[in-house]
Amino acid sequence: MSTAAPRTAGPDHLWSVDEHLDDILATVRPLEPIELNLLDAQGCVLVEDITVPVSLPPFDNSSMDGYAVRVADVAGASEQYPAALEVVGDVAAGQADLLHVGPGQAARIMTGAPLPPGAETIVPVEWTDGGLGEGPVAGMRARSLAPEAAAGQVCVYRPAGARAHVRAEGSDVKAGDRAMEAGTILGPPQISLLAAIGRGTVRVRPRPRVVVLSTGSELVQPDEELGPGQIYDSNSFALTAAARDAGAIAYRVGAVADDAATLRDTIEDQLVRADLMVTTGGVSVGAYDVVKEALSYAADADEPGSGIEFRKLAMQPGKPQGFGSIGPDHTPLLALPGNPVSSYVSFELFVRPAIRTLMGLTDVHRPRVRAKLTAEKALTSPKGRRQFLRGRYADGGVTPVGGAGSHLVAALAQADALIVVPEDVESVVPGAEVEVVLLG
Template sequence: PVSSMPAHSSAPEGASGEVRVHRPAEARAHVRAQGSDVQAGDRALDAGTILGPPQIALLAAIGRGTVRVRPRPRVVVVSTGSELIQPGEQLARGQIYDSNSFALTAAARDAGAIAYRVGAVADEAETLRSTIEDQLIRADLVVTTGGVSVGAYDVVKEALTAIGDPDEEGGIGAGSGVEFRKLAMQPGKPQGFGSVGPDHTPLLALPGNPVSSYVSFELFVRPAIRTLMGLPAETVQRPTTRAQLTADKALTSPQGRRQYLRGVHDPEAGTVAPVGGSGSHLIAALAQADALIVVPEDVTSVEPGTEVAVVLLG
């Protein structure tokens, strides 16, 4: 018998008594085996794992006081255009609200970055250059939107085309270079890419039309952010699938350009339906979409019922 004090006893503390055991305790009952969670030699976490509360608990539980990590990239989003004003202000003739900087900042955070928004820089090359230079101290990646086409006020192109001047000392142009190209895609034909500043900070210059800007972000900026995070290659791009097109009429697409149309995907039915038109200013249609319908460069018409490639945005 185990020495104890009877439950009904009023004996003072420290007095001895007896308790009767009516069944034996099973071997190792209520004893957690050493190594039953993670054994020596097991891989606790794969490289590229995002550290949330459970992962941090595991690291502490196995005694790791420190671990090598890739920090969340810091992304600075700069929108350009003298016609832009901030939501909540009163619109004047010839003005529009700045939606791109809000959309891209939210998209950068959704991709896993720490994002900073710098909205509505006027169409002045020197102002943009100084703005970007000021932001480099907190940027691992700079994203601009607007001013990359061939218009009279394409300030980003004007400000950044020649910033790789080897004679320039310090500042934004030291050791830098940004190229501007016309890509075979719609929306998002004009694009710029390169690096700026003494630390060669990557810069991606996106078009100014809202849909063009967002589609370009999904295709080019999001993969860059997730690559900087060290995530596995299979999670860098948005997932893709194939679905049957449901539409009232055939979709048309320009020859030689890969088109990305907004769509609503039904995973249970295996279908995707276009939403809104192809105009790159139609934000309402973009807000309803959860997918992009991809029409290849060599296809100019897609009939309803055709199986198409789909990029899943959700």
């Protein structure tokens, strides 16, 4: 992977949300394609045009269980005057050696079985006596229960035109047709078609491997005892789950203490399995902000394009952010703030599009809609910063949940949308129309 160096705008530049996102999307490149087994390629983007190697169906075959006959032999058949034909045997699906159907003859044929030579049409079994001589039947008896039914005589009660109930060779797709285009996302129906035309493997962009680690000496693993001043690590769990939700293979690394050397070692150790690295915490203006301390070094002269830049964004929550690339492969790294809500919102706005770009998707963003604000009082927002409030969206309306506080993780768990308040808006009154990002 090759990633360009992030453009450096100086430490005092206040980045807009869009500038930061544009920088990320201009830097992150889709992963190199690999050949994957069909079921391993589910959800991936195809990078090759697929041409049909062999027509579907590959041969004329029956769409019904019934009898393969000649048209003239059943031309005048009725319940009163059935056509009596000699049953010459069975044609089952997958059968290679086909019998020949001559004048006055019929072959018992199963759905999907090749139309045997000599036969011109198919009479469904329900239009016959099934060879039992007792009037119309509902079906055939299983071969194992009645092997003798493959011989004898069958009465046909209705005529059939030429090639009735015959699926023609190539009527689904023809050899040489374009079956699928590069760029197609492989869902179940696409996998169905690829298997049907004989493709066991396909060339796709793989799912990105995302390594998530949180930083903070105060962080304790859930289920352990909290000491004084400690809190539970939630970011590494939330973002690992969110990365999987976005389509990635995500690895959660436990929380790393606030020590720059340990953090640097951990990141270097993890790089081997990362197509994208995400950290949380340690990116602000504090003296113990180790992510910033460990990673804001000048780009290595031997590794052009490497280096992480730490920025302030005109955004709430999520003002401090880091972005760049690291290591010999210039692996992209996004350093998110440590507040759980800030990191989650940052993930949605910046990491999710990066993951989907790595996958080769063109539609990398969450859907956005306009919605009417339902609230008891006006929303307030700091001037010059784009605010993202948690909300619930339904039927064209959106209701805020929780407050603007970036630690209200309880409210986040109730939200299914982000309410966007633009930089130049300081108040939104109830009933006003707002932009909403749907998280569903």
